[in-house]
Structure formats: structure tokens, C-alpha cells
Amino acid sequence: MTLITEVGLRRVLDSRGNPTVEADVHTESGGFGRAKAPSGASTGEHEAIELPVSEAIANAREQAVPRLVGEVYAGDQRSVDAALHAADGTDDFSGIGANAAVAISMAAAKAAADVLGAPLFQHLGGTFRGDELPTPLGNVLGGGEHAADATDIQEFLVAPVGAPSVEDAVFANAAAHAAVADILEERGHACGKGDEGAWAPSVSDAEAFEIVEGAVDAVEEEVGFEMRFGLDVAAAELYDGDEGVYQYIDGDRSRDEQIEYVAELIEEYDLVYVEDPLDEEDFAGFAELTDRISTDTLICGDDLFVTSVDRLEEGIEQGAANSILIKPNQIGTLSDTVDAIELATESGYDAVVSHRSGETEDTTIAHLATATSAPFIKTGAVGGERTAKLNELIRIEHNV
Ligand SMILES: O=C(O)[C@@H](CO)OP(=O)(O)O
Ligand SMILES: [Mg+2]
Structure with a gap:
């Protein structure tokens, strides 16, 4: 397994022309993953909270990144996500924003797959997956x-x-x-x-x-x-x-x-x-x-x-x-x-x-x-x- 060495966050465009969060995760052995948060219009009342992008990025940089860099292995998805929850400190991600959280969570998984040299589905589901497609x-x-x-x-x-x-x-x-x-x-x-x-x-x-x-x-x-x-x-x-x-x-x-x-x-x-x-x-x-x-x-x-x-x-x-x-x-x-x-x-x-x-x-x-x-x-x-x-x-x- 390989430690997360860097997490980059930035504002990018989504398909409606709105800003959204893009996360980059780098690891010690050179793994790299990049992911972006999507965004709903007909959102459910009980969904995790999407913060304004600049706020989500600022809060995640301050609260989440220090808990990940040099602390958590990219391939240990449970620990990555536990660190995001701990950094957030709420039960609906209103602390760092579900948009920042999901982008980091997915980028870490991609970085781990990159380290393995395997497609993401294989890292997430195992080697016997991929025959049944949706x-x-x-x-x-x-x-x-x-x-x-x-x-x-x-x-x-x-x-x-x-x-x-x-x-x-x-x-x-x-x-x-x-x-x-x-x-x-x-x-x-x-x-x-x-x-x-x-x-x-x-x-x-x-x-x-x-x-x-x-x-x-x-x-x-x-x-x-x-x-x-x-x-x-x-x-x-x-x-x-x-x-x-x-x-x-x-x-x-x-x-x-x-x-x-x-x-x-x-x-x-x-x-x-x-x-x-x-x-x-x-x-x-x-x-x-x-x-x-x-x-x-x-x-x-x-x-x-x-x-x-x-x-x-x-x-x-x-x-x-x-x-x-x-x-x-x-x-x-x-x-x-x-x-x-x-x-x-x-x-x-x-x-x-x-x-x-x-x-x-x-x-x-x-x-x-x-x-x-x-x-x-x-x-x-x-x-x-x-x-x-x-x-x-x-x-x-x-x-x-
Ligand atoms: O209601 C839905 O299922 C979705 C996606 O089709 O829409 P939104 O992302 O706007 O919630
Ligand atoms: Mg729906």
C-alpha cells in the first residue's frame, strides 16, 4: 500500500456551466487519481450537503487534507473515508461539503487503482468482476x-x-x-x-x-x-x-x-x-x-x-x-x-x-x-x- 502524499483541489466547470470540485490525489509510489463531484437539481431533502465550491475547497484544505497526507494509504478506502468523516465532524458533510468529500474519496480510489495498474472497477470490486455489465x-x-x-x-x-x-x-x-x-x-x-x-x-x-x-x-x-x-x-x-x-x-x-x-x-x-x-x-x-x-x-x-x-x-x-x-x-x-x-x-x-x-x-x-x-x-x-x-x-x- 502507498501513502497519500498530496491532495490538490480546484474549481472546474460542470455540464450546466456551474463550478464544481475537482480533486487530485498523489501517492508515495507515484500513483495518481483525479475525480470530480457531480451536482443535482432535483435533490432529495435528506442528501448530504453540497457547499458552495470555494467554501468546500477551503474547508477541505484546512480540515481534510492534513488528515490524509502522510497519514492514510490510498488503497485503504475505509480509512480515507473515515478521515473525511472525522475532518467533517457532522452527519451530513456540511462541514467540508459532500462535493469536496466525494471528489477526494473517488480520486483516492483512482490513485490506488493507478498504483496497482488495474482498472478502477477491479480495485473496487475484485478480479472476478467485469463480466456482468449494467x-x-x-x-x-x-x-x-x-x-x-x-x-x-x-x-x-x-x-x-x-x-x-x-x-x-x-x-x-x-x-x-x-x-x-x-x-x-x-x-x-x-x-x-x-x-x-x-x-x-x-x-x-x-x-x-x-x-x-x-x-x-x-x-x-x-x-x-x-x-x-x-x-x-x-x-x-x-x-x-x-x-x-x-x-x-x-x-x-x-x-x-x-x-x-x-x-x-x-x-x-x-x-x-x-x-x-x-x-x-x-x-x-x-x-x-x-x-x-x-x-x-x-x-x-x-x-x-x-x-x-x-x-x-x-x-x-x-x-x-x-x-x-x-x-x-x-x-x-x-x-x-x-x-x-x-x-x-x-x-x-x-x-x-x-x-x-x-x-x-x-x-x-x-x-x-x-x-x-x-x-x-x-x-x-x-x-x-x-x-x-x-x-x-x-x-x-x-x-x-
Ligand atoms: O433525479 C435524478 O435521478 C437525477 C439524475 O437523473 O437528477 P438530479 O441529479 O437533478 O437529482
Ligand atoms: Mg431521480
Whole structure:
């Protein structure tokens, strides 16, 4: 093992043009790792705290760097992450910022992999990992907090479940993204893209379902393997806690109506995946919906679980959802992230490793999904910060 000798922190750009934290970790034997923090727009109430970048960098330099340099081995991820927690001193990373913490945590893992001369997924998951690669969920149309004047449902996600390889899956998703554009043009809906590169037309959710279904059918015929689709409802953003209703452009839905609506959508469109169908505090509602639908559909908690072992434990106890979205910056370190994935897997919950709407060219999540044999990865369909991860998965598949 090799000691950390230097940690560099700087402000760099993310895909929305906002500043984010980049960390460099150097080790005694010449290992080097660099990682960047992503950033959410539809963030969960219980996520670890992202500090303004200059504050996160200043606090991490003062509190965390002295606990790492000359003190901790880069390959000892638990100690790296324990040092970050100790430096922070809070339970939500509001001391040094989850953005600084996650960048350092991931950069240390990359430095350790560099020392080994192994790909990051192998350092994180072991030598027998890398054969089972995740199916990419591709965001092809959406709105919510990711685009103004578009759909209420945040993300329509295509899922090439029958693809024989990651490479085929990635290209099928890109084809679906293009097919959505063709249908939008035919219907006269000129539009731009949202934060994750998905088309953001000013259409009703009902019309969006028709468009995405048409695109999925067309691509399925072209590629000759099964394509399905799913959603990130991001329902916490639609929920009005005072009124106790979900506010859609076409009217309000009560909690019961929301459960009914989502269950009907699953049935009608044979949805393979539904993320955050209910408000982030409604464990019981998640349980009710999960109970109602077939096990073939993943009901995934994002804002519900925020990659937290504590919240996942609560969900397991109540039978809420059958899948967890995994975002390292929601919890702040790789150790906490892997703990959540392992608890999920042991408990029969599928882990879906995810990007954020604000991203960079960092590819750590492609390796994390591979290392943990996650069945799905959600990382967009097109756009440089999205293709960075997708192309990395293709490289992992090709063993290069
Ligand atoms: O809600 C989500 O799942 C994510 C990523 O798609 O969005 P954000 O990063 O804005 O929270
Ligand atoms: Mg989400």
C-alpha cells in the first residue's frame, strides 16, 4: 500500500456551466487519481450537503487534507473515508461539503487503482468482476426540474433489456433518442434539450408516453432485441405537502390517485422501471405500490433513500420499493455508497448506479456499477458528460 502524499483541489466547470470540485490525489509510489463531484437539481431533502465550491475547497484544505497526507494509504478506502468523516465532524458533510468529500474519496480510489495498474472497477470490486455489465437506462425525453415548459414527469428512460452487449445497448439508446426527435418533428414539436440531453418538448405527459412508446417500438424492430422503457417521476418535486396532493399541469392527484395512476401506467406501458413515484417521505406509499405491481417492474427509491443505509433499512423494513438509486454524492464517500449497494443486494433490492443532472467527464460511476455488478446504470443517452460514462462501459466490455 502507498501513502497519500498530496491532495490538490480546484474549481472546474460542470455540464450546466456551474463550478464544481475537482480533486487530485498523489501517492508515495507515484500513483495518481483525479475525480470530480457531480451536482443535482432535483435533490432529495435528506442528501448530504453540497457547499458552495470555494467554501468546500477551503474547508477541505484546512480540515481534510492534513488528515490524509502522510497519514492514510490510498488503497485503504475505509480509512480515507473515515478521515473525511472525522475532518467533517457532522452527519451530513456540511462541514467540508459532500462535493469536496466525494471528489477526494473517488480520486483516492483512482490513485490506488493507478498504483496497482488495474482498472478502477477491479480495485473496487475484485478480479472476478467485469463480466456482468449494467444495462444503461437512457433519458430520451423529459422535463420537471431539468427543463422549463416541458413534461411534468422528469425523465422518460429507455431500457434495452434484451441487448446482447453494452455496446449494442448504448447504441440502441442513442437510436431511441434520435427516434424521439423524428417523432417530435413529425408532430411539429420543435424543442431543445434538458440538463441531461433528453428532448424537452412542451407536450403533455400523455403525449410523451405515445412518443416514447413509438420510438421504443421503432428501435426494437431495427435492432432485433427487446427494448422497454421506464420513468423517473421525481414525485417529490410535484408534491405539495400543505395540500397533500401531486400537482400536474392537468390537475391535482391525491396520494391514492397517484398510486393508482402509476400502477395503471406500469400496466399500460409495461414499464420496466419507475423511480420516485411518490413523495420522498412516503415509505408506506412506496410499499403499497410495490405490493401492487409485479416483481418484473423495478420501483426505485432515489430521493426516498438518498443512497443512505439508514433510510434503506427503513425501506426494507416497510417493504418500500424493490430497488435503490445509487449516487455517491448523495452520501459523500465511496465506502458509504458501497455499504448501501451491499445492503440492497443482500436484501433483494436492485442497485441502479446513477449520474446527476449536473455532470462532468468523470467516469467513476461506470466502474462502480461494474465493480458491484449493478443490473442498471442511469447515465443519459447523449452529450459529452453522459457519453464519457457510456464509452467507458464499452471500453470495460472490450477489456481496454
Ligand atoms: O433525479 C435524478 O435521478 C437525477 C439524475 O437523473 O437528477 P438530479 O441529479 O437533478 O437529482
Ligand atoms: Mg431521480
